[in-house]
Amino acid sequence: MNPQRIVVVGAGHVGLYAALRLSKKLNRRRAEIVVIDPQPHMTYQPFLPEAAAGNISPRHSVVPLRRELKKCRVVAGEVTKVEHARKTVTxxxxxxxxxxxSYDHIIVAPGSVSRTLPIPGLSERGIGLKTIGEATYLRNHILDQLDVAAVTPDPELRKAALTFVFVGGGFAGIEALAEMEDVVRDxxxxxxxxxxxxxxxxxxxxTNRILPEVGPKMGAYAARELAKRGISLRLDTFLNSCVDGEIVLSDGDSFRAETLVWTAGVKPSPMLDHTDLPRGPKGHINCLPTLQVADSDGNVLEGAWSAGDSAQVPDLTNPGGWCSPSAQHAVRQARVLADNIRQVVLGGEPKEYKHKYIGSVAGLGLGKGVAHVYGIKVKGWPAWFMHRTYHVSHIPSFHRKARVVADWTLAMLFKRETIALGQLHAPREEFTEVTPPVQRTAERPKAEAWSR
Known part of the structure; x- marks a missing residue:
């Protein structure tokens, strides 16, 4: 009997966890598992603010695919098309x-991308926070601005260099803002x-609140704590323009800033536009509670599965609602999805995904945080400790857990590193400048032998 081929599109929370579980539950005689992603690693996105702040080494907030998925075939590439009618991916x-x-089963989990708007200047000035590259760039950029401000004789440029704007009051925006404010003050x-x-x-x-995931009381506490640190909170406010660094807000205020961080939500990966899978009104793949892809009438597309940020999954604990695009749901959905595929491969029936959202934790910088878990509200240092404990327990592999804990321990014992490595973003520039151009003549002179 030939093994069934299970193709996993994307190696984020869903893709990595599902592939890892499938590789343990199905032997190679039963299934061949192929994971396709352009990056050789999975990024643990909750650690991006701490990676940007330097609390965690950037390498330790990503999980190498080939090390973790030893029983899977890893393909470094991008899926440009899914034709489920033919059961093929390009x-x-x-x-x-x-x-x-070709495939027998496919898990479509390319994740999400930043939800941007057609705001003048945003594509030229904005900095996202979805990848480890963006986190590293943000850290270097902000520290570079301190050097600019320290040496410029222009008071307007100095003021702009010391102005940092963050758009978006969800987890990513608040945690990044709090962490980077700590970095700058240090x-x-x-x-x-x-x-x-x-x-x-x-x-x-x-909107009129921040951190809606932790509830209104904890969100209000977080807002007060940020305000005490001198951070200006512009609620019920939109960014209208940022052309050439001139920030124009909907409340009528305008000022110049050299740093603009955009974390105003996410949307499904545009890769889904190149599939023939049925999708919901907001572009997510339409799924049943079993995580099987289905059309609008509820008819299952045999062999098609999805979960996480790219999927629209009914929330059975909240009838009429959908599972939120959070890591908490993605990790648990990945386990159920893998078990369901195993059941189908072995001739069984899939089970429905049902998980009541247990709450959320958020960091507000070193030693500060908020949490609302199982109905219990926690703030300050205990919440910050809960935040770190939760996330280090969920990052895959013992290697990464140990390295992250080591990074945190060293950060507690020694002063924070506040070095900008801006050359990382253009490493060949200096070499290119000193390399003489090639003579563009019909007959180039022979190069002088180095042995002379």
Whole structure:
């Protein structure tokens, strides 16, 4: 009997956890598991703010696929098309021509991308926080601005360099804002030319509250704590424009800022536009509680599965609602999805996913946090400890858990590193500048032998 091929599109929370569980539950005689992702690692996104702050090494907030998925075939490439009618995917590898691959089952979990808006200047000035590259760039950029402010004779440029705008009051925005505010204040100790009173941190949020996931009481507490630190909270406010660094807000205020961080939500990956799978009104793949893809009439598409940010999964604990696009749901859905595929491969029936949202935890910088878990509200240091404990327990592999804990321990014992490594973003620039151009003549002179 030939093994069934299970193709996993995307190696995020759903893809990695599902593939890992399938590789343990099904032997290679039963199934061949193929994981396709353009990146060689899974990014544990809840750690991105701490990676940007330098509390965790960037390498330790990602999980290498080939090390963890030893029993799976990992393909470094991008899925450009899914034709479930033919049960084939089109793969564009890092190098070389595109190829097609057939499958028996497919898990479509490409995740999400930043939900942006057609705001003038946003594509040129905005910095996202969805990848480890963006987290590293944000850290280097913000520390570079301190150097700019310390040496410029232009008072307007100095003011703009010390103004930091964050758009979005959800987990990513608040945690990134709080962490980077800690970083800047720590770094300011080494800049006698700068005064902490010159710093301006601004949060722009379209609704009238922040951190809705932790409830209104804890969200209000977080807002008060941020305000005590001098952070300006602009609620019920929109970013209208940011052309050339000129920030224009819907409340009528305008000012110049050299840093604009955009964390205003996510949307399903645009890769889903190149599939023939049925989708919901907001672009998510339409799923049943069993995580099987189904059309609008509830008819199952045999062999098609989805979960996580890219899927619209009914929340059985909240009739009429949908599971939120959170890591908490994604990880649990991945386990149920893997078990259901195993059941189908072995001739059984899939089970429904049902999980009551237990609550949320959020960090507000070093030693500060809020939590609302199982109806219990916690704030301050205990919440911060809960936040770290929860996430270190959920990052895959013992290797990563140990390295993250080691990073945290060292950060508690020694002073924070406040070094900008801006050359990482253009590493060949200096080499290119000193390399002489090639003579463009019909007959180039022979190069002088180095042995002379």
């Amino acid at each position: 793969i564009q590898p890092i190098e070389g021509p595109a190829t097609e691959m 770094a300011l100790k080494y800049y006698p030319e700068l005064d902490a009173q010159e710093l301006k941190f601004v949060l722009v949020e379209a």
